Amino acid sequence: MSDEAAPGYVRVRLDLSYDGGDFHGWAKQAGGKRTVQGEIEDALRTVTRSRETYELTVAGRTDAGVHARGQVAHVDLPREVWAEQNGKLLKRLAGRLPRDVRVWALREAPVGFNARFSAVWRRYAYRVTDNPGGVDPLLRGHVLWHDWPLDVDAMNEAARRLLGEHDFAAYCKKREGATTIRTLQELSLVRGDDGIVTATVRADAFCHNMVRSLIGALLFVGDGHRPPDWPGKVLAAGVRDSAVHVVRPHGLTLEEVGYPADDRLAARNKEARNRRSLPTAGCC
Template sequence: MTDVVEPGRVRVRLDLSYDGKEFSGWARQRGRRTVQEELESALRVVMRLGAEEAAQVELTVAGRTDAGVHARGQVAHVDLPEQVWEEHSEQLLRRLAGRLPMDVRVWRVSAAPPHFNARFSAVWRRYSYRVSDHPGGVDPLLRGHVLWHNWPLDADAMNEAARLLLGEHDFAAYCKKRDGATTIRTLQALSWERRADGVLEATVKADAFCHNMVRSLVGAMLFVGDGHRPPSWPGEVLSAGVRDSAVHVVRPHGLTLEEVGYPADGELAARNLAARNRRSLPVAGTGNAASSAAGCC
């Protein structure tokens, strides 16, 4: 993966959203329906690419969301031949709308600035997780995006616990470990607010997330909110550095990737280098680094 676009090609940024219910996540998987496969297939068709050009249509994404996770502000990029971009750029958005299934929408297509990389240029990702503790359950019109928790939740206690998790930490206790990948992250925001309709909404923002991190953090917060654990408990789990069986990975449908933040154009190259260095660990027995997975949450 490189930040330097090959001569004769244009890096194109796509801003998109999707309902994750019927997808096995973002990343292409054999025999499974994924967002990446749907979008790459649509691009090949609407641009009428030949076999060689079509084989080079491969998207890089800001965050590889898990099965069932939604996105409102996902960002991806793809490198296209200059002549293909010149021919199709003005009509590409409308043609994608006609080709893509209704649970995936592209809202913006644009030529990216030099050194832009949808994944490594990102300085933060912001997610929301939505929970209802109404004794009657979840509004049927929201059931695909809101988790029902069958205990009353104390938002103040959850926010007290959340404050202890902010900052740079090793989140190994809240991540599914992957070989060669660091679990050190900077949690920039974690807070809960009860909306007017009674739904509790968590805002979770970090430079990046490791696998299952957001859903594990939410699981710990819910255990505090319903009184099963004190507000100090999530911080104690974090300090212990190992998975606690009481920390549940909550279901994915309450989670939505809301927004991805990028620096000014002139800072992209430096950001890419810093992100790559930060998210890698030396491979045992070598001097090489193994890049961490972009999968999330």
């Protein structure tokens, strides 16, 4: 995966959003399952009248059912295609894409930009309500119903113990050869005037199921089934705990992806590709 477009190609940044309810996640899959990547690549091929599929690289691969408001991707297009299409490509995509996915901006990316490896953080929101009557029918595809009253203060106390750089193996679905060390930069919860509790989760990167597992642990604290120090103890143990549930995906939305200044892109790409390890304590 290169940080530069091949000769004769232009790297284009796409800013997009989608309702994940009817998608089998972001990434293309065998068997013809409907995915966000597949829909956008098919639309690009159609509107550029190309026989070639121009493959997208995304900032964060979302799972089936997860939504995105501020997703970012890039695609390398032949220079002549970009020159011909760039003034009308956005509108043509709007006419070709299904209603549950939209591309909002297309622009030539700065030198060294890589939607995945250049990112310095991703910010998600998870929305849940403990209203005894359930979820507003108009929000049912984006808000989880939890049928126990939630103590948001206790959840925030537990969340603070999880911040920083850790091995999040206890909250991740393990993938062969992949590290589970991440830096959790923000984890906080606020109850809105409508009663919906929104958890903001920001990290340099996330491993598989990490956000939904963290929220599952905090809900157990919020409803009184576990004390505020329990999620931190699970983290320190470093192994999956059967009491940590991976909550349903529809409450989760990728809100925003952050990138460094253009002159920091190359350095960031190199950092992101390095396999991480936690610092070890000194001998003395």
